[in-house]
Structures are given as structure tokens and as C-alpha cells.
Amino acid sequence: MSVLNIGTRALQANQIALQTAGNNIANVNTPGYSRQSVVLTAVAGQFSGGGYVGKGVDVQTIQRNFSTFLTRQATLASATQNADLARSNKLNQLQDIFSGGSTGLGAAVSDMMNAFSDVASAPTDLTARTVALTRVDETAGRFRTASQALDDLQTGVQQELSQKADAINTLARNIADVNEEIARAQGSGQPPNDLLDRRDQLVRELNQYVQTTSIPADDGTVGIFLAGSQPLVLGTTVSPVSIVSDEFGDPLKSKLAITRDGQQILLDENALGGGEVSGLLRFQNNDLAEGRNLLGRLTLAITMEMNAQHKLGLDLDGNAGGDLFTTIDLNTTANIRAPEAPAKVNSNPLVQITMTVTDTTQLAASDYTINFNSATSGTITRLSDGKVTNFTQTLPSTTLATVDGITFDMPSAALATPQVPTVGDRFLIKPFSTSASNVARVFSTPRQLAVASPIAGAMGTTNKGSLQQVSLTALSNNQTATPHAPVKLTFTSATTYTRSDELPTPDTTVYTFDPNTAITAVDPLANWSLKLTGTPKAGDTFTVVDIKDPAYKLDLKLNGGNATAMMNLRDKAMFDGAAMTDGYASAISQIGIRTQSASYAATVSSSIAANLEKDRSAVSGVNLDEEAAKLIQFQQAYQASAKMIQIAQNIFDTLIQGLGR
Template identity: 60%
Template structure:
């Protein structure tokens, strides 16, 4: 009977609808599950003279509620958010390393400088000298501690990268396996909804680590690509990711390598897009390097200036001062190493030979916190690029485009830039490259060099005295030695008027300006003298080696005053040494704030994108409950239809049996 068939079909169709609705409700909290719907269609009617008579309903398919565009947008937004959040988290940790306040490096530097005030006032006071040495030791300790914290952060990043790359490789294999299952299932002419959901979720999870692009194939599988065009998954096969050192073999900077069928390709970090791995690599290769360089420059400039000034003093035994801090070596040079050493010239480095390529500091006040890429562009020319900003280092300030030249026949001719000097480049061939890392490890081994208070060289090797018959208002403002032991002394300055003077060491007449330094001969100047006031004709000022005078050098604190005065010397991008740490904190703080803002914005975007996706694919409990009632009533009505058909059939049998 037709009505029985129609009822049976309706019963089955509504039963499937009930089962599907129940499945939706059961998977409301299942990650990646897409709401499913039963698509019903009418059975073609039977033609009769009275017209077409309906033959019921059938289920065409179980449809997955899915929007490819929204799913893709959600995955991309989540990938960007993962990269921004990861970088922001690590920059926050970096900011914590460079803390301000009394526990920061800046406070210890200022305390160290200020401690020389008491030494200058009482040069023979061993207690004041001990305090100064303690402050020096504390400054070195905090610099080392910051460097160790950066090393610990680097170790954590390396471990995290290894774990996340392992997770990517596992996800890629799983996607390849699901691809194979989907391709087989597609032969049944019905979409395997659960497998498709599983693959979408795997791809979404993969995007948390590295941003991907998916391209569907005819067999139902998808190709998953990273870095723009590198195939991570093709059908049922998956490539593997790994970490490698950069082109110069730097262990502190990594590249991502993808291996497909035994062919390894180093990927361009700038094309990775989002994902936690991208965020980690960007932080490690850019932000952490910047942090190391800022700390290294601070350490190099502060300790180098202090050592140089301390060497210009005399200790309680009349001996020239030694180093206050362990001298910093900036001679960290790398050459391309992948797949093998690529330079073809004869330049050596790191062998300890006198002919090695050598990098040294020549001016601590012009150092820039950056690595450098040196490229030999011709037999006599070289380009030097700051890695931090990509700017070519100018040699000719008036014309920065003028290339840097070197003498290929004379290795000793230096190339000077940004307060550094590079020597022994002779023998380099065109195309040779060198990577300079002056500051990356500068603070790692910094220590105080001695602990004996009497060895603190706070006496100036030069003394000055006014003429006993002076009549003007001339006063000594400062007298600083430029070399130790002193050279070209004694020197007598005789004033011929209120605005002119002669010198016993240099012929001629010179213009006097109150407060303007008078420099000794030589490079560097043997001394720097600053006088204040208005002299009269024949007034004199005499400079002498303090050891040749009747003065007690033990009572002289001139070099202690000079050490204390270093805090006001322009050292960091024109800022005073005492402001150098504040500049470092500012640099890191700006990066951290910018990254935090980006993470906040990308988080909001990701949440909105996921909300849009779930609006299409997600399970709404209220909607499903309403459908449950709808299909329940339809099922009951279908059962009633069968019951009616059964009653009709029973009546017919009874009638025929009479």
C-alpha cells in the first residue's frame, strides 16, 4: 500500500533527523565539530490519470554546516594572534630582566659613580675606597646576572621551539593520514563529515604553531603549505620541520628548515606569517638579539670608559691604575658556514694569529647596539650594514653613498665605523662576507679586577699651580690627564692679556676664553685644562708631573673626580652615561608595549572571526532543542500514518474474509 510506504519512509527520515539532532547536542562541546543537518528530498511522484501521486520522502545526505571562507579566516586570525601573543609574552619577560628602581643596573652604575665622591674628598680613607670597590663589584654582578637571564631565556626559547616543531611534525602526519582516509571515503559518493571536521581541526591546531595555506585536491584531500609555497602535506605524505643555525653558524639565531623527500630547504623567516613558531623566531632573532646588544653596548661603554679613566690615575703606591673591570672583547666574527665555508679569500679569524681579522673598540661614545654584516663588494671596497636597522654605515658623512675602501696589500690599515675598528681585511675576495657581533656576549664574564683598596688609582698624575704673583681672578676648573705617565710637562701658560696667552711647549700666541678647555699636545691630548676667570698680564699657570712636585699624591683625588664626572659624558646616542640604562629600558619597553597592543588587537580579531565561524558551524542548544521537538512530532505523525495504514489493511482483510 502506498500510504504504508510513505509512512515508513517518513518514519525513517524523521528518525535520521532525530539521530542527527541528538548527535549535534552530544557534540556541543567537541572541538572542531560542525553542526550537521539532514537534507530530505521528495521521492518522484507516480503518474496517474488524476495526476502525479506523491510517493514519500527520502534522505539525500547528511550535510555539514560549513563555510570555507569563515573557517579559513578563523584559522588565519588565530595564527596571527598566536604569533603576537607569544612574542608579547616573551618581551614581557625581557622587560622584567631589565628592571628599573634600586635593583636595576642603572641604579648600581649611579651608585658606583657617586661612590667616588667620598674617595675624591678623602683619598686616603680606605673605607671610602672599599665602598667604591663594592659598588664596582655590584655593577659587574648585575651585568652578569642580566646576561645569565638572557641566556636562560634563550634556553627556554630553544626548548619551546623544539617542542612546537615536534608538535607540527605530528600534526602534519595526522593530516596526511586523515587525507588518505577521506580520499577513500569519498568513493562512497557521500561526504565523510566527521573526517572532514577532524582534518579542519588538525589544520586549525597546526595554524597555532605555523600559518598555513590549504588547497583542495580532486580526491578530497588537501595540500597544506607554509612559508608561502613550501608543501608541508601533500595527499598522504608529510614533510618534516627542523631547526638549523643561521647562514653564519650563529647558535643564538635559528632558521626553520623543511625537508621534503630528502631535500632540505631553509625557509625565509619573514614569509612564515603567524603562529607561535614564527613569534618565537622573531623574538629570538630580533628582540632578544637587540636586548643582548643593548646590554652589551652598555657594559662595553661603561666598563671601557671606567677602565680607560682609571688607567690615567695613580694608586696609593704611585703606580698607574689597572683595569677596574674585566676588559670586554668585541672580537666576535662569523663567516658563512652553510653548507660549507663560503668565503674564498685568505682572511682568517679566531685562530689567535696576529693576522686574524680583528674588531676592537676605538670610541665608546659612538657605539651602536647592533650586529653588522660586512660584504666585500670589490677588490678594494666593502659595505658594512647594521643588522638592527638595515642601514649602510656611512664613512663619508657628507656623502654616505661613498663606499668604504680598504688596501688589499696592507692588512693593518683599519676600517673605522660606529666607534669600532676592523683590521686585517687584506686578502678578502669579492663576495666574501663576515658577520660581526660586538656586544652579544660582552656582559657574560664581566667582573671586578681587583679587591685591594690601595690599588684604586684615584690620584691624578698631573698637578697644576697658580703663579705666586698672579693678580687676576684666574681659577682652576678642571685638570684631567690624557696619558699616564704624563708627557710634555712641565708646561707653563703665561697670560699676555685678559684674552691671550703663550705656552712653554708650543710656539705662538693663543686666544683665551674662560671655561674653554686648553689641550695638551699629542693624540690623545696629553692633558685637558679648564680655567675660569679673568687673568691679568703675566699671570701664570704651571702643569707638572705630580711625582716631581712636593705634593703628596696620596692626598690627591683628581682622578676620582674624573671618574665621577664620566656619568655626565655623552655616551649613548648623545645621552649621558648615567642615562644609558634608562635608554635601554625605554628601547625594550617600547617594543613590549607595541607587541602587547598588537596581541590585544589580534586577539579581538581572532575572537570575532571564531564567533562568525561558530555562527555557521557551531551547535546552538536552543535551536537543536526546537528541532528535536519538531522531528519528534514528525516521527509520531509518521507512526500514526503507519497505524492508519494498518487499520485500513485490517478492515480490508476482514471484508474480503466474509
């Protein structure tokens, strides 16, 4: 009977081995499946006078070929890869919005500026004026189109984030369910391999969306943590996540929040690690925000400069020019939060921050935060690079500080009963986020295009030197009913002159003439800046006159001085030192650098993830050639075991026959 028992045990063991190999082959393409191996152990032998006699084989367990270290490394690498790919893909979409070529925003700005060249050459040509206004309208339209494209991209990212948060919650619930099944199966004394594989696969899928940390418990369950320490799954308990606004309530920025014990906790995106949610949050809160600020700064600076210059001119009817583009209002108050009550929107709703642009050439494409250390002092932080500016308000002045060409004011400080912030209050300031949303051309009548300068220069008719006018630029435009007195420069030598506008005694002070230095005047009609060149003779004159002064018989309709000044704005250094017409190229460059960097990071992380997955698969994956060899091996062992049983049967039959005689 011992031979029969040994054969039966061997038959059963090899049958299980065949079944396990077949199961491996069947699951060769199953995601998350770990190769299984039968662990055989010899049955303790029976003592006899001639020694211990073996009693066969037993199946000790079905072993799961699995490396905790390699699986964790592959999962982390996959999370990083998914974060980099998600951000890179969205940056490519952002780069498409900031496109170049003839259909890009940069071309529209250049065409608009160049259109004023034709108007300067022919100020009375209504066709040239109409073309210039059309270019203005096209530029405004492209500003709005780009802004709408950013809004659409924002909406798409927000929807993706919400969907991925739902996916995280679904996977977390599934992990909790599998945790429960595994805890129940622990009582059998054998590992539930398929359940363990299923849970590990769910964890890998979860890390596609957000990087997690897994900590095993004594009951066989696994705790899943986000951002280092926040429990998403503890045993069979799930703390759901959601996408919410940031601590300022900014609708254009999001945070991943986890709800635990009824309390919502905002997670720091920098602590999230990898995963698509992390990549999308980084894109939305940083890259897309910078794109908005770059577009907004470009829109604000160009429209303000064009409006300011247009107001310095006169239209065909002699009226002072107005705005060319709609005015962009920066006086938007951001939310203020009290640190002792983070959920409270406003500690004092009457405390407000307003903004005024004082220098368009200094604007930085950034948001700002204002932190009050006291009722009248604090810091202004530029969020793009973290630069901090300290301020101390001197009451009753409303000004806090001027940073990057923007003056920040707190007008509530000038109230009869001043409203003051409390210590720790914070403001989020977004000067440019909506600048391009509603910009448009103000008027469509070509006669209203103010291309004439309110002032003109007149050389003396008896001049004998080589004096020539290089430029005469109006710096203000205050039209009056009667012509203003001219300002006459009389040269006393090649290097000196007197002025008729000197007060209280005109024509007595002698000024030095330098062709490289502009001559300026504060004039009730129009402050101006004049540049002359050449070598004047004593007695030569140059007069700055009101263009509408009939004494000089000047036709303002033929004057294109302001059109020339508007055209010359294209070379004004504005955007981090770049000219106005190069501002868009600078924005493209900054977005392009981010896109290229993100693409490189995605390529590197994908390569690392692929290599680590290959290492993991080398341990846990199924090799069909190896399993086929095992099938032959176990088949032969099975057949041999069956032969052993047959032999035992023959021995038993022979014994029975012998006893029957």
C-alpha cells in the same frame, strides 16, 4: 501498501533527523564540530489517471553546515593572534630582565659613579675606596646576572621552538592520515562529515603554531603549504620541519626548516605569517638580539670608559692605574659563507675580520654583516636599521672601514701571502652579544684604586689677578723614573700668555687666553687639558707640574683628581646622546616601546580573532534552543509517521477480514 511504504519512509527519515539533532546536541562542546542537518527530498511520484501520486520522502544526505571562507578567515586570524601573543609574552619576560628601581642595573651604575665622590673628597680613606670597589663589583655582577638571564630566556625559547616543531610534525602526520581516510570514503558518494571536521580542526590546531595555506585536491585530500609555497602535507606525504641555525650558523638565531626530498630548505621567517613559531622566531632573532646588543653596548662602553680613565690615575703607591674591569675582547671572527656553496662554513678559513672600538660614544646596539663585492671592496650593513656603508680596502692596509665607532680590519691582508675573500663572501659580526657574560672587577685591594691625577696645577705665589683653575684633566699617563719638567703659563696681559713648553724657542709665542677654551698640551708625562677662568694680570703664572715632583712638595695621596674625573664620566654623552648614567634608562625605554607595541598588537589581533570565530560559529556552531525545537518537530513527525503505519495496518487487516467472508 503505498500508504505503508510512505509511512515507513517517513518513519525512517524522521528517525534519522532525530538522530542527527541528537548528535548535534551531544557534540555542542566538541572542538571543531560542525552542525549537521538532514536534507530531505520527495520521492518521485507515481503516475495515475488522476495525476501523480506521491510516494513519500527520502534522506538525500547529511549536510555539514560549513563556510570555507569564514573558517579560513578565522584560522588566519587565530594564527596572527598566536604569533602576537607568543611575542608579547616573551617581551614581557625580557622587560623584567631590564628592570628599574634600586635593584636594577641603572641604579648599580649610578651608585658606582657616585661612590667616587666620597673617594675624591677623602682619597686616603680606605673605607671610601673599599666602598667604591664594592660598587664596581656589584655593577659587574649585575651585568653578568642580566647576561645570564638573557641566556636562560634564549634557552627557554629554543626549547619551546623545538617542542612546537615536534607538534607541527605530529599534526602534519595526523592530517595526512585523515587525508587517506577521506580519500577512501569519497567512493561512497556521501561526504564524510566527521572526518572533514576532524581535518579542519587539525588544520586549525596546526595554525596555532604556524600559518598555513590549504589547497584541496580532486581526490578529497588537502595540501598544506608553509611560507606560501613549501608543501608540508601533500596527500598522504609529510615533509617534516625542524629548528636549525640561520645561514651564518649563529647559535643565537634560529630558522624554521623543512626537509623535502632529502634537502633541507630554510624558511624566511617574514614569510611564515602567523603562528607561535613565527612569533617566537621574531622575538629571538630580533627583540632578544636587540636586548643582548643593548646590554652588551652598555657593558662595553662603561667598562672601556672606566678602564681608560682609571689608567690615567695613580694609586696610593704612585703606580699608574690598570684596568678596573676585565677587558672585553671584540676580535671574534664570525662565519663566512660562499654563495655558490651555502652549506659550506668557510670559503677561506684564513680570512678573518677583527674589530677595535675607537669611539665609545658612537656605538650602535646592532649586529653587522660584511659583504664582499670583490677581494678589496664591499659593504657593511647595520642590521638594526639596514644602513649600508661602502668600503674599499687599500692594501697593504688591513682596515676596511670605521662604522659607529668600530674599526673593522682584515689582518690576513697583511700576511706575507695575503688571504683574500672571494666575491660574495659574507661575515656576520656580533660586537656585543657576549660583552656582559664574563665582565668582572680586576682587583680588590683599595690601595690599587688609582684616584690621584698624575699632574697638578700651581698658581703663581705672586699672582695679582683673579685667575682660577676650573679643571685640569690628564689625557694620558706615562710614568717615568724622574719627574718631568713643568709647563709654565705666563700671562702678558689679561688676554694673552706665553708657554714654557714651546719648542724650539720657549716663551716667545704669544697665545690668546679665552676662559671658554681649554688649553691643551702634548706632554711626555701626560697629555692634559686645562681650563682657567677669571682675569689675570700681567706677570701672573700658572704651572702644570708632575704630582710626584718633590720640588713642589705635593702629596699624591691627598689628590683625588682622577676620582673626580671618573665621577664626571656619569655626565658624558655616550648612548645615542644620553649620559652614561642614563644609558640604562635608554635601554629600558627601547625594550618598553617594543613590549608596549607587541601588547597592543596582541590585543587587536585577539579581538579580531574572537569576532571572526564568532562569525564562524554562527554558521557551524550548535544552537541548543534550535536543536531542542527540531527535536520536538521531528518527534511529532515521527509519531505521525508511526500513526500512518498503524492506519495502513488497520486498512490491511480490514481488507483481509473482508476477503475471508
